[in-house]
Amino acid sequence: MALCPPLGGRWKLGWKDSMQGSLHLPQQNYEALLDRCLRDHCLFEDSSFPATQSSIGSGALLQKLPQRLQWRRPPELHSNPQFYSTRTKRLDLCQGVVGDCWFLAALQALTLHEDIMRRIVPLNQSFTENYAGIFRFWFWHFGKWVPVVIDDRLPVNEAGQLVFVSSTCKNLFWGALLEKAYAKLCGSYEDLQFGQVSEALVDFTGGVTMTINLSEAPGNLWHTLTQATYSRTLIGCQTHLGKERVLENGLVDGHAYTVTGIWKVTCKYGPEYLVKLRNPWGKVEWRGDWSDSSSTWELLSPKEKILLLQKDNDGEFWMTLRDFKAHFSLLVICKLTPGLLSPEVGQKWMYTMQEGRWQKGSTAGGRMESPRDTFWKNPQFLLSIWRPEEGRRSRGPCSLLVSLLQKPRHRHRNRKPRLAIGFFLFRVSKCYEDQRKLPPEFFWSNAPLSWPEVFLTEREVSRELWLEPGTYLLVPCTSEAHKEAEFLLRLFSRKHTLHELGSNSSVAFSKEIVDQNKGQDEFFTKVFGKYPEINAVQLQKILNHVIWPGLANAPPLFSLDSCQGILALLDLTASGTMSIQEFRGLWKRLMLYQEAFHKQDSHGSGYLRWVQLQAAMREAGVVLRDRVCQLMLLRYGGPSLRIDFVSFVQLMLRVENMEDVFQNLTQDGKGIYLQKPEWLMMTLYS
Template sequence: MSLWSSFRGKWKLGRKNVVGSSAQLPKEDYEVLLENCLRNHCLFEDNSFPATLSSIGRGPLLQKLPSRLYWKRPPELHRNPQFFSENTKRLDLCQGVVGDCWFLAALQALTLHQDILRRVVPLDQSFTENYAGIFRFWFWHFGNWVPVVIDDRLPVNEAGQLVFVSSTCKNLFWGALLEKAYAKLCGSYEDLQTGQVSEALVDFTGGVTMTINLAETPENLWTVLTLAFYSRTLIGCQTVSGTVKVLENGLVDGHAYTLTGIRKVTCRNGPEYLVQLRNPWGKVEWKGDWSDSSSKWELLCPKEKILLLRKDEDGQFWMTLQDFKMHFAHLFICKLTPGLLRQEPGQRWMCTMREGRWVKGSTAGGKLKSPLDTFWKNPQFLLSVWKPELARRSLHPCSVLISLLQKPRHRHRTRKPYLAIGFYLFRVAKHYGEQRRLPPKFFWKNVPLSRPERFHTGKEVSQELWLDPGTYLIVPCTSEANQELEFILRVFSRKHIFYEIGSDPHVVMSKEIVEQHEEQDEFFTKLFAKYPEINAVQLQKILNNMTWSKLGHAQPVFSLEACQGILALLDLNATGTVSIQEFRDLWKQLMLCQDVFHKQDSHQSGYLNWDQMRAAVKEAGLGLTDDVCKLMLIRYGGPNLQIDFVQFVHLMLRAENMEEAFQNLTQDGKGIYLQKPEWLMMTLYS
């Protein structure tokens, strides 16, 4: 485990548990209930979400129900009911009378990632083996994965047809049961009537959603879609809010869709950029260019036309990116890890989550308006950001993703609408006292680095920021003062500490990091007094007098040649020395190398073989191919193709140096152009 991984583990133990609104759910032990039903030869009946109209709702949805409503179990509706089938088409669900297209669109996106689907929908459930009429699903609910237990009684009409979600394969029931579980989580079926795709995506994954307003479409939208679609993301979209009516072009106003594919095709007149969408209704499709009946398909070669065009009335269709931007209002991309929309192979992220609340008359300060407002009363969170060891000399700032989630104000999701929320970010002094809340005068004198362009009334507000290493203040707030609400604040980055000021003075993570930094500061202060600039000879002396605690008896011996090579990699201004700050950065990377080497050298032999080195490179976050790893082992290892710690350090520094040079010099991520002097400098003195 690396140094920072160790801190992360201790942080999880030290912070208080985040408990969301799931505490309002009934505590039901699935295993105990199942065992009792099997032992008593009875079918489970869920009294907390009964087979009555109370579970459906009490408003307009009741008017859409059939005159006679029955509750039936799947074995009563089909002679061969199946919970889930691996052999069925992945897009097989159709919306019922409840207006939860946003839920269905998110669910359709979920089916494109079977491993994520299995996290929400345990596929070991069936209507045969150990069947007792009880089913369980999992949702990410404000910081925790919570189980929701239901019985399998589903509302149907007189003909035995499901009133709500159904499958195109009439004997499959996982979608209908999942919708019932989600309705129980939200309060009732009627509480699913309106929503945004992004809300359900978060509940299915615990990821962070990015909302793109297509009226302000970024120029690189196709690049964003390409990276997102071929990465671990779930993508949905919605048309302009309206009355849910079918337009002349075949699209549905005020409706949610799933983005299921993208394709760049070559026509006679040049390339076309196409997106594939699916209507959760399972029918009603786009009628414009590249629709199923469009003549545009004749512009393609026969093979490509056969691969892409499917003339089924299944709700799935193609359209151009330009038409997509014109007719849709919002695009929602749910990122399962923050770096997915950038090509960062092998990089790991850490997440810290804190809960808080705005209390009327106390911490509900509202947005920043004027020097005399109450904004300073809002909860204050301190964030310290560092560059990761392997990117310490990158020219880019640190990528930080901040997510603010508001909890529902009522057990029933739609009884009280979401409030408008947002957050501000300020830079604070390096040596700021960590447990003191910032006073009003700080906000009078300092302009926020980031502020809400508009306050958002959805479940989540998120923003990706590029921050220089340092200390920052995050202030979440509602748009108006004295509005009470609970919230979850999450921070994702490569390296950070994050906690609320004042309310939690004994944060384990903070204490340990501060103490360690004080010890390191003392070490570097003494070193700097002795060596203002460090040359290769001095570097050799320092490294050979260090105690490498995790390497045991195999203490490394750094030769002068090795130290000259290390110095050349760090010496950016070609002076033959490194500054104390550059050595501080080297120190961090040496600690990482020691952790990684120790983890892979399981027999403490002092050497890594081919498999161990390949695993070590991956553990360190370097995206090197096997062929490059092999070449590096031949170059830096011994004749028996083993590598010791000193050689491993040189390899890691060299690989990281060249990778960062490429990233800093490339314009398009594909190649670089170097003049002869630059090429010689990069290859001969590095």
């Protein structure tokens, strides 16, 4: 099945909340709070993140604040405040006294992708229409898209100037409000001090980051940058460690920057490879070759010089790839689709996500060091890799992208240090059917195929592997035994399955659903054993046999026509049937749709109206403009403009399918070209 799950979060599985209660964020209903404030003619005040010192923190940040700090709302700071403006320059933000250049560098990369931007920052918010001092933002946080609600009281000095993030356009406040929401998510403004640009990139997209050490950069670095620039990626970088002081060359050490473009120019002496960067401060630029005032621009033709050179003190500048490698330490590329480094352009990918935990005394086994160590106690995941149907003629290895994320061990992001983490991969010689963990003896006699050369104290470690089809064992671990933390394991490949050994959890089905419907798993097994390929009639029997816990008051009834429609949307081979693997993918989607539908259908009526539909789609990871959402209600809803669960499933599958089709066919992200047979196939059959 076609997948690009991180941004939309559409393949969220049926996990239970972790021991941390996921986020420690209060459950705040934005719509209800907004309605109450409008009804009572008052402005929202967020008691969970108040306009007091407690929201700023108790560390070194306090020393940077003005003596008479005040909290003011944007209408008190400007006569014409605006939330966001499409007419301003995309990179208009400037860092304040918080040391969160890593956050701001990622945020500026986000502004280069308007569709992602709208996912994080709902642009329909304003200081005029339905203004009540309340705003909402969305972040991808360890497998879930979560809303963060804040009030709009911002820290300012006596002159009314913002202390933290501000805009070069003094009446724009979306950046300052987004920073406040992110501070609330992380615990406080103090918790934004120090970080890696990769962290914020993942929180904005749910993508997977790839970090390149520029001192050991591969020879094809320019090719990688070219691929990244013209793909669905966000790119940041960091200078060598330091105290954020300005060097003689104009760069700031210990500082994060945004990569905003690349360009190959032809000089009188030959080609030159240029990288364009921006300082989150909104000022202080590179002073070397190809800087704004450099004489090297005279080596270009007048036309190319006019195209590239802009002499503004806005923090944005050009430098050569050679200087970039010399003066920067890390390049961070956040991939929204897994195939950045794969030659299989436009191919479809599977995505699997598993939660796990290292627990002292049971699963915190530490690294693999000696034959008698406790490494075997770590969580073990059995991984099966297959060639996709359309790639069976190929005899090369299959691409697998593995991401291991450790969760914070305290509500405040910086309160407890991160652990050093990594993962090992082993080949299992034959199909392992036992669901118990592999014993210590297995690790005594089997060397890993892949292992961490260095255990990193990063939030995420990722690696792209090329594997032959077969069965493997994936073991995430910490560098030291008996260290406790929770983690999120994500896998991307063309075709795979994953499940944890020695655990009751399952990737294919939600444990909560199976437990509440005893015999359901047995029913699936019988059907699949009898019918290796599922047609529309068999799909209808399966879906109508299921007991939907979240829809108990109004159980859905899938008609044969609706099942034919669902099958057509997911039928990649145009065979009129669905494989077991494809059904498992559908099942994960249905669990997500059920959760989103049930959450919005608070009265258990079995129907959603327009506002509820839009909220449910957002909950499931799809954002449509108001007009499009209204049209979808006309198309899929009944005469009373309500939509039931079956129609909601069909709508969601169609929206995601059409989005995947576009992303797979477009070359530039702006449009596609179809021949008549392809157009008829896509529009009539699906």
